[in-house]
Amino acid sequence: MTAVGGGMLAKSALIACLCAPILGAPRAFIRGDATGDGLVDARDAAAIARYVLGGAEHPWRFAPPCPAAGDVDGDGAVTMRDVCALMDFLMRGGPAPAPPFPEPGLDAAPRAPNDKD
Numbered sequence: 401m402t403a404v405g406g407g408m409l410a411k412s413a414l415i416a417c418l419c420a421p422i423l424g425a426p427r428a429f430i431r432g433d434a435t436g437d438g439l440v441d442a443r444d445a446a447a448i449a450r451y452v453l454g455g456a457e458h459p460w461r462f463a464p465p466c467p468a469a470g471d472v473d474g475d476g477a478v479t480m481r482d483v484c485a486l487m488d489f490l491m492r493g494g495p496a497p498a499p500p501f502p503e504p505g506l507d508a509a510p511r512a513p514n515d516k517d
């Protein structure tokens with residue numbers, strides 16, 4: 401992980417945040433990288449907020465490529481607490497997101513994040 405422009409860039413930007421099982425195999429993701437672009441920054445916090453607050457009818461609703469990446473504290477639910485935890489980490493040096501972070505990896509204790517679909 402390298403600090404870039406206020407965000408964190410994964411060493412391997414080629415690893416996408418696609419944790420949904422594809423062909424039965426779980427994929428690596430970075431906790432907090434809700435947008436799946438290899439960066440963990442304020443855009444991810446905004447995306448998580450749009451996911452939590454947006455109803456299916458809202459055009460600005462965010463559908464994350466990896467809902468587990470939005471579960472910043474790793475408690476199995478994607479809530480506004482995750483937005484606050486990520487902003488606390490980014491802006492005030494608070495606790496880092498739960499593993500897998502900062503490098504991509506698999507969820508050690510996978511749980512189904514709350515699905516709003």
Ligand SMILES: [Ca+2]
Pocket residue numbers: 470471472473474475476477478479481482
């Ligand atoms: Ca959470």
